[in-house]
Amino acid sequence: MSAERIDPEDQWPLPPAWLWDCAECVRRYEAMKHVQAVMAGLAAEDPGVDWDVTDSVVGTQISLARHLADEHRPALPGWEPGCGTCAHHRAGVDDGQERVPGQRTGAVMAAEEHRARHLFAPPRIVGLL
Ligand SMILES: [Zn+2]
Ligand SMILES: [Zn+2]
Numbered sequence: 001m002s003a004e005r006i007d008p009e010d011q012w013p014l015p016p017a018w019l020w021d022c023a024e025c026v027r028r029y030e031a032m033k034h035v036q037a038v039m040a041g042l043a044a045e046d047p048g049v050d051w052d053v054t055d056s057v058v059g060t061q062i063s064l065a066r067h068l069a070d071e072h073r074p075a076l077p078g079w080e081p082g083c084g085t086c087a088h089h090r091a092g093v094d095d096g097q098e099r100v101p102g103q104r105t106g107a108v109m110a111a112e113e114h115r116a117r118h119l120f121a122p123p124r125i126v127g128l129l
Contacts, residue, residue: 009124016119018075028067029120032060061121062129068116069109076115085127089114 019025035056068076079086089111104112117126 007124010122012122013118013120016075018072019119022071024067024071025064028060028064032057032064032120035060058129061117062113064120065113065116065129068119069112072116073112076112077118079115080118080126083118083127085114085129 015025015029019029039054039057079090089107092107093111114126114129117129
């Protein structure tokens with residue numbers, strides 16, 4: 001067994017205080033944590049754990065990020081310096097923004113959902129989506 005030290009890259013950030021004021025945020029956040037805990041338990045029992053479980057982890061992350069982007073857009077963090085995925089989304093957004101006034105393009109929505117991930121996902125996986 002390795003030591004208790006957790007690599008900062010794997011550290012799950014503490015969500016912002018306002019997240020706990022929203023029942024929907026709390027529900028989705030706890031669903032995500034629950035699935036992670038289940039997966040951690042399964043992985044401990046059986047290292048060949050089924051990847052379907054990992055899919056549900058990703059699914060709960062997407063669900064939380066989508067809600068954050070839809071309902072808490074003003075509270076989303078800005079682009080993260082040094083995050084390649086932010087840079088990628090930023091380029092896409094600068095390209096296609098406000099073609100239809102008041103309507104968000106797919107690129108803008110994907111970028112917002114990614115920025116929302118910075119609130120709750122550890123650095124190692126934040127850029128996966
Ligand atoms: Zn919320
Ligand atoms: Zn980013």
